[in-house]
Amino acid sequence: MQKIFNLACGSFYALGAYVGVSAVQAFTAAGGPPWLFVVPLVVAGLGVGVVGVVVERGLLRYVYERDETFQLLLTFALVLMLEDVIRMVWGTSPRSTSGLYLAYGQVRLLGATVPVYNLIVVAASLVIALSIGWLLTRTAFGRIMRATADNRQMAEALGVDLRRVYARVFTLGTALGTLGGALVIPATAAMSEMGIELIVEAFAVVVIGGLGSMRGAFVGALVVGILRAVAISVFPEIEMLLIYLIVIAVLVLRPHGLFGAVPA
Amino acid sequence: MTTTRRQFLTLVGGAAAVGARLGAAPAFAQGGGPVKIGVLAIRAGIAAPVGAAGLRSTEWWAERTNKAGGILGRQVQLVVEEESNPKDTVERYRKLVLQDKVEVVIGGISTGVTLALGPVAEDLATPWLSWDGTTQKGVEETMPNPKWAFKSVDNEVEAIVAGMLTPKYFKGIKTVAGIGNDYSYGHDCWETYQAVLRRYVPDVKFVLELFPKLGVTDFTSHIASIQQSKADLLMCSFWSGDATIIMKQAAAVGLFKQMKGVFTTAGGVHDSLKKEFTPEGLLLGYNTMYFADPKGSPLLKQFVGDYKAKYNEYPPYECDHAYFNAESYKQAVEKAARGGKQWPDKAAVVKALEGIEVESLSAKRSWREDHVQMCNFYQGITTHKNGYDFVTIDPIEVVSTKQAMKPAGSKLMDWIKGWKV
Numbered sequence: 001m002q003k004i005f006n007l008a009c010g011s012f013y014a015l016g017a018y019v020g021v022s023a024v025q026a027f028t029a030a031g032g033p034p035w036l037f038v039v040p041l042v043v044a045g046l047g048v049g050v051v052g053v054v055v056e057r058g059l060l061r062y063v064y065e066r067d068e069t070f071q072l073l074l075t076f077a078l079v080l081m082l083e084d085v086i087r088m089v090w091g092t093s094p095r096s097t098s099g100l101y102l103a104y105g106q107v108r109l110l111g112a113t114v115p116v117y118n119l120i121v122v123a124a125s126l127v128i129a130l131s132i133g134w135l136l137t138r139t140a141f142g143r144i145m146r147a148t149a150d151n152r153q154m155a156e157a158l159g160v161d162l163r164r165v166y167a168r169v170f171t172l173g174t175a176l177g178t179l180g181g182a183l184v185i186p187a188t189a190a191m192s193e194m195g196i197e198l199i200v201e202a203f204a205v206v207v208i209g210g211l212g213s214m215r216g217a218f219v220g221a222l223v224v225g226i227l228r229a230v231a232i233s234v235f236p237e238i239e240m241l242l243i244y245l246i247v248i249a250v251l252v253l254r255p256h257g258l259f260g261a262v263p264a
Numbered sequence: 265m266t267t268t269r270r271q272f273l274t275l276v277g278g279a280a281a282v283g284a285r286l287g288a289a290p291a292f293a294q295g296g297g298p299v300k301i302g303v304l305a306i307r308a309g310i311a312a313p314v315g316a317a318g319l320r321s322t323e324w325w326a327e328r329t330n331k332a333g334g335i336l337g338r339q340v341q342l343v344v345e346e347e348s349n350p351k352d353t354v355e356r357y358r359k360l361v362l363q364d365k366v367e368v369v370i371g372g373i374s375t376g377v378t379l380a381l382g383p384v385a386e387d388l389a390t391p392w393l394s395w396d397g398t399t400q401k402g403v404e405e406t407m408p409n410p411k412w413a414f415k416s417v418d419n420e421v422e423a424i425v426a427g428m429l430t431p432k433y434f435k436g437i438k439t440v441a442g443i444g445n446d447y448s449y450g451h452d453c454w455e456t457y458q459a460v461l462r463r464y465v466p467d468v469k470f471v472l473e474l475f476p477k478l479g480v481t482d483f484t485s486h487i488a489s490i491q492q493s494k495a496d497l498l499m500c501s502f503w504s505g506d507a508t509i510i511m512k513q514a515a516a517v518g519l520f521k522q523m524k525g526v527f528t529t530a531g532g533v534h535d536s537l538k539k540e541f542t543p544e545g546l547l548l549g550y551n552t553m554y555f556a557d558p559k560g561s562p563l564l565k566q567f568v569g570d571y572k573a574k575y576n577e578y579p580p581y582e583c584d585h586a587y588f589n590a591e592s593y594k595q596a597v598e599k600a601a602r603g604g605k606q607w608p609d610k611a612a613v614v615k616a617l618e619g620i621e622v623e624s625l626s627a628k629r630s631w632r633e634d635h636v637q638m639c640n641f642y643q644g645i646t647t648h649k650n651g652y653d654f655v656t657i658d659p660i661e662v663v664s665t666k667q668a669m670k671p672a673g674s675k676l677m678d679w680i681k682g683w684k685v
Contacts, residue, residue: 083308092312093577094505094533098653099540101512112488115516187516188481188509189536193309197479229485233492236474 001149001169001212004060005068007075009177009202010195011082012051016178017190018086019048021095024186034103037186038120045182049175056170061163079195086192096189121183128176129218136214145169149212207247210260219258298341299334299607301326301590302360304371304381306347310479310504314373314532314582315347318395321583321625322370324570325590335594336605347372350380357381361388367610370589372397373582375419375448379406385413391614393589396582398636403452403676412614414635416585417665420676422549423453423501424668425641426528427460429661433547433645434497434524439471441495441523443486443510445502446475453501453528459677463685471495476506483510487519495523503529508536515541531642534655535578539648542655546646553584553626554642556656564625578652581626588624588639592631595622634672638665 023044209220306315378397444450531550600608644657
């Protein structure tokens with residue numbers, strides 16, 4: 001909506017992961033039951049999303065009208081700074097929530113053993129996607145967001161307070177990023193450079209799905225995830241190559257992605 | 265090098281205090297100032313914990329050495345620079361030698377970087393002792409006769425040791441899958457492991473090889489592929505946080521209920537391999553130092569105790585490489601001085617380093633005549649029977665580089681083919 005290519009989204013994801021680990025560790029150290037660990041995880045993941053307000057009001061609002069290269073450089077600087085902040089606060093060693101990943105056990109599903117926590121994350125992702133869809137299409141705020149994304153001058157002329165809308169939307173996006181980082185952490189480990197890893201995949205998702213399209217992001221993420229899994233099983237040598245071949249094909253044949261709006 | 269009045273007084277005061285504590289008079293060699301030692305340590309990225317361990321160990325060594333009177337009476341001063349990419353690290357190396365005027369540079373972990381440092385060390389005529397980096401291209405040596413560069417053990421030694429131990433602990437293995445990082449170390453370890461295992465189990469089949477790039481944090485698809493391969497055993501050469509992650513994600517789908525596991529280098533992150541998700545019965549490599557070695561020296565026990573007290577962690581192997589580098593330099597200087605107090609020139613120190621054997625944290629270690637480290641490698645079978653919340657190994661296998669590293673001047677695969685198994 002703000003027409004900013006925000007590289008720092010990966011850093012928000014990493015930040016959510018680290019804060020999530022700390023919250024869960026504090027919870028279990030205080031005697032909290034292991035099966036309730038998702039509560040501090042989700043609360044911490046959403047809570048640290050407030051960093052979005054600081055970044056949007058403190059930095060991004062100054063560059064909305066500037067050249068895209070400047071915006072890219074600024075958000076990349078944020079990536080590097082947040083990586084250093086993470087190292088200063090949490091150190092350089094990977095952080096994990098130990099064996100809590102298996103606190104809910106495993107189930108057999110279509111002949112495969114699947115950790116129940118994975119199903120919880122899949123369900124949470126669907127709930128988030130549906131909620132965002134509802135927010136965008138069924139609420140007044142959603143209509144304002146879409147109108148602003150479509151034509152910010154017109155929206156402003158009609159009385160939309162852009163400052164407030166931008167701050168709220170960016171904070172919402174940041175909170176989703178930090179929540180994503182927190183939710184993924186029980187199955188993996190937090191590492192300071194995990195944000196950069198995510199940016200690369202997010203870039204492929206956005207290009208395939210189409211910039212600015214929620215439906216596109218959903219489908220793009222599915223395409224990238226499934227392609228990676230299939231490539232690893234069938235022909236592991238082309239795992240990354242395959243994704244970027246698709247990215248190139250989309251850029252050449254459908255430059256605005258599968259669901260991106262074609263400018264008039 | 266000039267010493268200001270204030271620096272001189274500080275040094276005299278510090279040395280006098282140390283001397284008073286030790287009950288010995290402070291001794292100064294000619295020049296009197298501290299001996300500067302350059303240290304290159306990775307501070308960022310996936311190898312940052314390894315770099316931190318090496319630096320911590322070097323600082324521990326420097327503190328002890330200074331308390332005991334320094335080297336030939338000169339206090340040790342560490343000048344720390346960052347190891348990052350080859351170009352920048354070479355610049356920092358030059359700065360250490362030309363601007364900071366260090367007597368020696370120690371450190372270097374990534375072979376991608378140290379491959380570039382080797383020729384620079386030769387050029388600048390200052391000894392360089394590498395913690396963990398080699399000057400190998402693939403598995404072959406590019407600097408067989410260096411004058412100033414001292415390199416770490418060959419990268420593939422832990423894969424060789426694991427290949428030797430696999431048939432001993434996992435009898436009847438017919439099919440093997442492999443996973444390693446998609447860079448030289450991962451590929452070289454896998455190739456070497458296959459070559460060694462074929463010598464012991466000629467009909468073994470290697471059914472799958474996966475090379476995710478460094479830094480990946482989701483291995484669920486890789487694990488599904490490994491399960492599909494129905495291999496009897498998985499060989500994994502991960503050495504950082506990815507080792508912990510794959511272990512956790514493998515446990516979640518019960519991978520090691522289906523197959524055996526060999527983790528050649530995961531001992532580098534040993535205290536993150538929690539019992540909750542790391543099963544017993546895996547072959548686990550600790551590289552050159554096993555922190556809980558029951559036969560470990562008092563030096564090892566003291567180091568582990570101090571490290572735990574200061575950092576609340578148990579030290580990984582990089583500490584041993586770093587300690588050996590620093591201590592071997594100290595002893596080489598003393599050897600070159602022939603009992604006197606005259607500081608030897610750099611060439612004499614290099615000569616003294618060749619073939620020197622010193623007590624390191626793990627055990628006695630030495631520099632081979634072609635400037636490659638000689639030491640022991642520790643691997644064993646994971647167990648939960650200990651007082652920690654992570655796995656340790658029992659039994660412990662100790663294999664010397666005399667047995668598991670190609671001799672100077674030989675080609676790796678020819679050497680392995682020549683074994684009498």
